[in-house]
Amino acid sequence: MATKASRPRGVSRWNVAARALAAIPANYVLTSLGIACLARLLPMRPEEASVAATLASFALFAVLALAAFAVRSVARLWLAMIGAGILLGGGLWISIATGGRL
């Protein structure tokens, strides 16, 4: 089939599915956590920091999506994403719990 021919060698359906899950829903969660942390960390007025982080989000999402299909090991990809997600999520939780929101 045409699909098989254009797919890089040694890549199974499951491999593609795992990468697509990482590249779309997991990427969205990770990007959201990342820019939420960025919005709290940037040394600007809060509305400025929020907008700057939001603008950066699309570039971050696109790069992470490319990376999800570029890296060799799917297992390492998921490990890295989960690890980063826990770090960012924890940091965000602490920041909001101690600093509050406007």
Next chain:
Amino acid sequence: MKESLRQSMAWLHTWTGLLLGWLLFAMFATGTAAYFQDEITRWMQPEVAGRPDPVVATEGAVRFLQTTAPDAKRWFITPPNSRSATTQVFWQPEGDRPRGSRRDTSATLDGQGHRIEARETRGGTFLYRFHFDLHYLPVIWARYMVGIAAMFMLIAILSGVITHKKIFADFFMLRFGKGQRSWLDAHNVTAVLALPFHLMITFTGLVTLATLYMPWGIAANYASPDSFFEAVFARSDEVERSGKAAPLAPVGAMMRTASAEWHGAGVGFLSVSNPGDATATVSLTRAPEDAIGSRGPALTLDGTTGRRLDASVSKGAALETESVMIGLHAGRFAEWGLRWLYFLSGVGGTIMVGSGLVLWTVKRRTRLPDPERPHFGFRLVERLNVAAIAGLGAGLASYFLANRLLPLRMEARADWEVHSLFIAWVAVLIWALVRPAQRAWIEALALAALLFAAVPFVNALTTPRNLFASLVAGDWLFVAFDAVMLLLAAGFGWAARKAARPRSARVKRRASQAQETVVAA
């Protein structure tokens, strides 16, 4: 390692480009047309002519609103500018009365403030709205779909650049009549020539609806989005009417005050709160054609005295960047030269998406196990390509034709113009599904060519503003519209001719010629 990266990026490019490619094609095509939305609206209302003065027109609009909606909560006025000839007014009635039809709370006015009795149409505005709101489905779903498609586009562009080995060598490489190689060249040339435009337009497109797609940057700092918008726009609280009547000060003078404040830039938008009351205020926003930023400065004046109350606070770097990004996307600041460049780049983007879709089938056709009986996925893509590319062309031409052909006093006329677009589009889709693929291409492309070619003729038969009269009168807007219709007809006609003479036939002919030469020798 390097080769495998290129391979995986090529794979990603293929599939992100294909999955939502048909939607992207429609977004690119209608968005490109929207660079001329005001001009399209003027063409679709041939009864409207002239170049009204914005200040006089606004004063007229205020007189209209004072008689039509004297006790409204707010009036909104968009004065005419260098591109549009009409004043648009909306009003928000007092209390939360259920919203009636569009005509009950809005009007299109001429330079003196009289309601224009031109044919009912949604004009170029429909094409503009369609490119992010689509049609026949809830706006919020449409915007999510469009956002996902735009993100796929961004990823397809980036992975396409990584895949592309000789991005500069291929810059001027366009080989005709070579089958797959030609499609690839067409895809590459349109992609690479306008690459900065494609990247810019895709990214800034996402930015226009950023707070819908990525609300988390705001949610991180604000418990409620409203407090963010208050911080950014410093929205004044609604003031209750005092009940003490007081006449509105002349708006002309207010517009001159604002223009002086903005170094001569015009007023693009006015809103009047509590008109006719002692608590009235007037907010004026700078015209979008006078600077790139989409969120121009605003000035709020006291409605009864014209005294200055408040000016918008200057924005920080991030908000200014966002404003400029949205402004770059919409291109409202662009003068004629730049506006045509925007349009041509958009046409390039449309061809890039379309040729990419075709390339998907061309590339796979030779590798099919049985080229006579392709598998379901292949046939589906092939048919959807016909429907998306030729079908949208036929649909757009039908939209313009319906504007000239539907009875002028028809009930829900504007809606039926829009329905005509989709009826033609769906008709081509059905045609593409039942006909053999190659015949479907030829017939649908030829139909689109015929319909576009018909537009200038139908215009000449139904209005006095035909191509010859427009040329004599120096009415370049109408001349350009007719010319673009004929160019589109020529483009679709050329494509139909190409589709009618497939590569296989040419190659066979060339082979037999070669054989003849061999035999003769």
